[in-house]
Amino acid sequence: MFRLKDYHVEPPVSMDREETHSFVLDEKFNGREDDKKAIIKLLLEPNNEENVSIIPIVGIGGSGKTTLAQSVYNDKKIQFELKMWICISDVFDVKMIIQKIILATGMEPVDHSMDKLQDQLRKIIHQKKYLLVLDDVWNEDPHKWDSLKDLLACGTKGSKIVIITCARLVAEITCPVSIYTLKGLNEEQSWLLFKQIAFRKKQGTNNPRLEAIGWEIVHKCQGIPLGIKSIGNVLRLEKTKHKWSYVKNNILESATQQKKIDTFPILKLSYDHLPSHLKSCFAFCSLFLKDYEIDKGPFIQLWIVQGFIRPSSKNQELEDVADEYFKDLLWRSFFEEVANADGDINEEVPTSSFFQSLKSIYISHCPILKGWWRSISTTDYQQHPHHQSLPSFHHLFALCIEDCPNLTSLPPFPYLEESLYLYKISLKPLQRTIAMNSPLPSSSSFLSSPFSKLKSITLISIKDTEALPDDWMSNLSSLKKLYIQASPKLKSLSLAVPHLTSLKYLEISNCKLFDSISDMGDGGIEWQYLKCLSSLHYESVPNLKSIPSGLQHVTTLRRLVIFDYPDLKIFPELTSVVYLQISGCPNLTSIPNGISKLTSLEELYISHC
Structure with missing residues (x-):
């Protein structure tokens, strides 16, 4: 019922610092000496x-x-006057690349407009001999490349740009005449690399049976250093023929079914065989964007607050243990598998508990942020149990998301209580999140519905909705404040009204197509559901021709503000209103009869009419 799982917790493994440091240096570059000489010659x-x-x-x-x-x-x-290294990854955005290049020189962009950025870049590299490395390039659009190349052409003779890519087409677009193709290691080089890792430097190869299996593994890895290192790291603590044969037969077979090796099953194997205390720490890395540069100090503090760090004795400082974890992961070469890790490794993070005490989330101006999990349909979510373990922020009090146009999912917040603030995002990820938060048919009845405790919603510049979705508005029985601004397609709130029984403050601003809560020929009787509404603010809603007559059914209304209302002529009898402000209504030539009957009115402001 509670979806509890059984986990075997391994004790932390102590590491040998001296061996870790030197060992990385010895094995990391094995077999590439000739390639290095060739690249240096070209440069x-x-x-x-x-x-x-x-x-x-x-x-x-x-x-x-x-x-x-x-x-x-x-x-x-x-030796160059300027040396710059930047990662491109999936999005080849010329403006973003220019900003990264400027930052790589140690300077800050003076202005974020495209023209100013281009001028600044030209000044920085003009008549300088520079080396620029663009790592992980995937762009296959020659026009984008040409626009960047033109900007970089003002360096002096001898300047070089190194493009690192997996795609032959990318290389041919950038420079078809001087492509350097990096081939796999030969078998001797592969064996030397594997032996140094799997048998460990001090032990040597003292088991003929394991050595024979090791040669078969090396052959299957097809000279790919990442695969060799990953398999070697898995097997370095294993000493049985059975384990080595299992890795060779079961794992490598699936990884090498095609002509070219697929490195992900090998990476996954390496991940699966991490000690449990390192597995959580590594899975946490997939929360960061691809090519994100990790600052060790703050990063290991995040591990500590997550509860991932387990000292083996009372005298150990958490920071020291976390530092050991970090170095061990570096030793295992993981931080090189992280940007490319996907699938099950990422799921290990949407299934582990993190930030359980988090009360507020504020995310602003993240143009390429996509979300918290890989896209799945609501049906898939309900049918597959492992998706039901997506991390939920059970103590979340407030959520604010600003200007994240590519967002496809929001953090789950089944008990969001205080406020939801959304600015310049689509409502689709919100609806998907709510669907995933909704109790399943088989769930216990005591589970709260999404938004059932929420008190305030602010929606600004939401451009993709004509009406607030009924499937989540129906849960807003506790909502006290609703503020909607600059939503050009919003037409009505009619479907939401019956559920807004606790609403006290309603403001609609700069919504060009909004036509109020339609009276539907029944005298606006549905307004009576707003039995707690005390303040109503209309601003820049030109499609409204009159104040809705249904407002007369809202006996709790005390404050009414009408601003920029060109066609206002008719005013209903609102006997409970004590504060009335009318501004920017040029066609209002005299006080409407309805206003004269506001017997409870205490303050009246009229301007720009």
Whole structure:
């Protein structure tokens, strides 16, 4: 009933710091010495035709392109006036790339307009010999590339741009004549790399049976360093023939069914065999955007507050233990599998508990943020149990999302109580989230419905809705304040009205098509559902021709503000109103009869009429 799960918790494993540091340095670059020399030669060659020449490095995922480029970039032979390294990833946005390049030089963008950014970039690189590395490029649009290339052409002779990509087409678009293709390691190089990791440097190869299986594994990995390192890390603590054979037969077979190796099953294998205390820490990394640069200090503090850090003795400081975890993950080369981790690894984070005490979330101006989980349909969610474990913020008090146009899902908030503030986002992710928060038919009846405790909703610049969705408005029995502004397609609130029985404050502003709560030929009787409404504010709603007559049924209304109401001529009898403000109504030539009958009126403001 409570969906409890049984987990085996392993004790923390102590690590040897000295071996960790040197071991990474020994194995990380094994087998790429000739490739490094070739890339350095290309970078040091004089440019014959253009001031800035381009060197694309192409290779399949996991082949070691980035590691190779990093080694070249940091080599003492590579001397440039400016050296810049930026990650591109999935979105090839020229403006964003320019901003990243400026930041990589140690400067801040002076202005975020495109023209100013372009001018600043030209000034920074003008007549300078620079090296620019663009890592993880996927753009196949030649026009976008040409627009960026033109901006970068003002460097002096000898300037180089290195493009790192998995896609041959990308390399051909950027520079078809000087593509450097990174091939897999040969078997001898692969075996040396695998042996250093799997058998550990100090132990050596002292088991002929495991060595024979190791050679078969290396052959199946097809020279891909990432796969070799991942498998080696899994097996380095395993000493039985049975375990090695299992990895070779069951895991590698599925990873190598096609002509080219698929690295993800190998990465997943490496993840599955992490100690439990490291598994949670690593899964947490998938909350960050691809290519996000992790600052270790604040990052390990997040681990600590999540409760991931478990000291093995009372005398250990949490920060010291967290630092050991971090170094162990670096040693295992995970932080190189993280941006590409998907599927089950990401699900391990939408299924683990985190930020259980969080009371408020504020997210602002995140243009490429997509959401909290991979897109799934509501039907899939209800049919597959593992999706029912998506992290929920049970103590969330307030949620504010501003200007996130690509958002496809919101954080689950089954008990959101105080306020929901949405600005410049689509309502579709909100509806999807509510559907996932809604109790399933088989759930216990005591579970609250989404929004059932919510007191305030503010919707600004919501451009994709004509009416508030009835499937979530029906849960707003506790709502006291509703504020809607600049929603150009919003036409009516009629379907929502019967559920707004606790509403005290309603404001509709700058909604060009809004036609109030329609009277539906019954004298506006549905207004009587608003039995707690005390304040109503209408501003810039030109489609309204008159104050709705149904307001006379709202006996609790005390405050009414009418602003920028061009066609106002008729005013109903609102005997309970004590404060009335009318502004910006140019066609109002005299006080309507209805106003003269407001026997409870105490304050009256009329301006710009």
